[in-house]
Amino acid sequence: MRVYAVKDYREMSRKAANILSAQIISKPDSVLGLATGSTPIGTYEQLVEWYEKGDLDFSEVRTVNLDEYKGLDKENKQSYYYFMHRHLFDRVNIPQEQTHLPDGTNAEAEKECRRYEELMESLGGIDIQLLGMGHNGHIGFNEPAEAFAKETHCVDLQESTIQANKRFFESAEEVPRQAYTMGIGTILRAVRILVIVSGEDKADIVKKAFWGPITPQVPASILQLHPDVILVADEAALSKVTEKL
């Protein structure tokens, strides 16, 4: 694992955007695995800025997102579909048909998860997967569990995740209780994985996930086994790591 220890959120965002840009420039039709949450917003902003300056071209890029709330339609402002369009897709020259997310409106979980896995396979797999991390070590919506889930599946969100994400909704009651998410196996198949973490509130989980034992109780800890992981984290997020970086 390569670790970039950066000063703050802004530097984390620039570094991550640099890594994604290098990927797009070296392979214009890259398949980018994308993430939502507050952590990647600055990264997307930076990519948009470079696109506007004429330094980046998204016309051949394909994207697949990690997850989507089950039951939210595309017009719902809390859907990850809406988030991605607002922060990235509507602001760069990526053709809409080259962007993909699980379909939260498909009530048939098994069918939807199979469709999404087949879709990723038909794209030839993910070149680089961008990941944020939840406070309990979840990646995508892979919550702490007894075992690592392999493929895209439907999950029941944990109370702590509902509480953490309620800030985007009117109230905790409005946060969907289920979501579709790529599995840990799906994520690990990406050629390269780029994890971004910022803030003191993530310091404990960063230490556990990347320097602690590998366990499905800390889903992100499995990333220690991937051959090409880049962790970009700011000083606050790395403040509990005692190992030499």
Ligand SMILES: N[C@@H]1[C@@H](O)[C@H](O)[C@@H](COP(=O)(O)O)O[C@@H]1O
């Ligand atoms: N499904 C998303 C995750 O993909 C994300 O990594 C996590 C952390 O979010 P934040 O970056 O806002 O801390 O939140 C959500 O649960």
